[in-house]
Amino acid sequence: MIKLLVVDDSPLMRRLLGDLFAAEGDFQVAFARNGAEALAALHADPPDVITLDVQMPEMDGLACLDRIMLERPTPVVMASSLTLQGAAEALSALELGAVDVIAKPSGAVSLRMDEFGPPLVEKVRAAAGARLSTARRLGERMRARAARTGLAQTRTAPAPTPRLRGLRAGAGEAGLVIIGCSTGGPPALDAVLSALPAHLPWPVVIAQHMPGSFTGPLARRLDQLSALSVVEVTEPTVLQAGWAYLARGDADLILSLRRDGLTALNAPADPDHRWHPSVERLMESALSVLPARRIVGVLMTGMGNDGAPAMTRLRAQGGQTIAQSEATSVVWGMPGELVRAGGAGRVEDLDRIGEAVMQAVAA
Template sequence: MERWCKVVVVDDSAFMRMVIARMLNEDAEIEVIGTASNGLEALEVVKTLRPSVVTLDVEMPVMDGLIALERLMQECPTPVVMVSALTKGGAEVTLRALQLGAVDFIAKPSGSISLDAHKIRDELVAKVKAAARAKLRVLLTPPRRIVPTVSAVPNEWAIVVLAASTGGPATVRYVLSQLPPDLPAAVLLVQHMPVGFTKFFADNLNQVSALPVKEVQDGEVIRPQQVYLAPSGFHLLVERGGRLRLDQSPPLHGVRPAADKTLDSAAHIFGERCVGCVMTGMGSDGAIGLLTVRERGGRTLVQAPETCTIPSMPESALKLGAAQESVPLERLPQRLTQIIRAVVGAVNLIGERSG
């Protein structure tokens, strides 16, 4: 079998370079063709060897990972998987890296020099291969958040479920930055992330979103004009009475939270007032749940696959016949807003006629 996926490993620890290279080379389709010990060296190695993917550490001497990433995207665009310590600082830097163009990231199990790095082998291999197939796009930079005026809470409102995986953080950040503060809907957000990262992701999104973003607390009541982020390690379910429940049943499609669980429960409670949207990501999560939304009278759409970093999730939904529309990322927030207002308008009209 051809080793089609060529990788450069960048880490200031010789031990970690050896461990990561060994894990990757154990896969029959991956070949580590070079290494570098800092960002400046990495730029030269990548320009010379032209790999399929770069794994990039964050904290390095001479030139750190963020500066190297920014330079790399400008001078020699290449898919990058960040390798980051699972700490508060590591999470914040990793989210910044995803905004700068990194495709995905791996959390080191035990900090910067990890003795149990073998625990991430399967995830590392899968993410490197996915990154090699990723489409690098011009980043859509959201504006800085403008604090909105207080909007009147609508009498009728919809529920929106947004689902994303690989490539999702930058995509979600853009979409939320464009939604209006008076949106007559509550937004449930399912983004596949390692445990420990979603709290920082919510804080990051609050920098650009006019709708307040919070990590879900078990049992809280859904309110309109609020974004609820599913915490890593829990499925997010909607219950009767509009309450949110965090569920630790086994992962679905290998992930927890799984968007299928959220979409299915939201569709059964909200019916025609439910809007589902599946965006960039690996795998097929969201397809079956989106079909349930459609079958129960809700509205469904996907991010157009050609505008995704990884198109597998939207493609799965389209193949299943679950999506009514496929919308390019640039137009997705506007179209979501139009659909939500139309759904709420239809509910109001039915209420007036029945009254």
């Protein structure tokens, strides 16, 4: 049985979530009405996993999460609203150590449980078996805490590096780096993008499973941490060297070779693909417009197998692939499937993936 602690100040939400997980048959569910009750339950009967509402009186979800990660680190899935503030709170939760976040539906929640419930169960199951990041050092968490109170010390800015105007994918030997990730992905993207130089000669395209209201703030955050320029793709965009492009949430991103160069386009989420933005669909589109030898595929932490089949084909056709190691993945689902399929050219710890990308591009 999976011991789950549901923390929410709403009696209706506690009842709905209790019924949802009880119906699964393998969850033992306990409840807390606020952060103080959650911390008491954490020590009295430690759960395997916690769902934690962000907005609660007295002690909000972020403050409670901070205490959980200090006192008894436990996998946490945060529930956040689909607002600009909710997106900022979600990213703060991931910085503080939450395994995943889910967007709470607006309006009458009871009428939308068929939509909200299944992905929540999936995320909670994945989180219950998650490996809490050993890289979540106290200094990183203190910066995240300080940022919420307006006292953050910004990271030391890298020395200014001239950014390339970019190489069109149709010219010379220009190519493309594709990164796919899901559960545990935002902190992993922090680590990889911050290790890449502004003069990286190939553009980077990223598919991170995340709601649409969260990907814009995530792109802006990554832009602050990386020497690359990082943007969310909101309209047809010609790819340039020195830039990283984040797929918009709740949709898919595909690539097309146009007269102006290799172009990223938003597309409605394809129901044939389970997760969105789909890594698989992105990689399939890249293989349709570029030779495999001009593509580097990186598959990082996340549940499921999104991207593993297409990246296995990429390697078989002469492309280069990198899988994040099990030891440094929060959930070794996507990269693990790539390794098991024989599609991983290299398996690297998170702190070496940036270097591996540069070596692959140089090769």
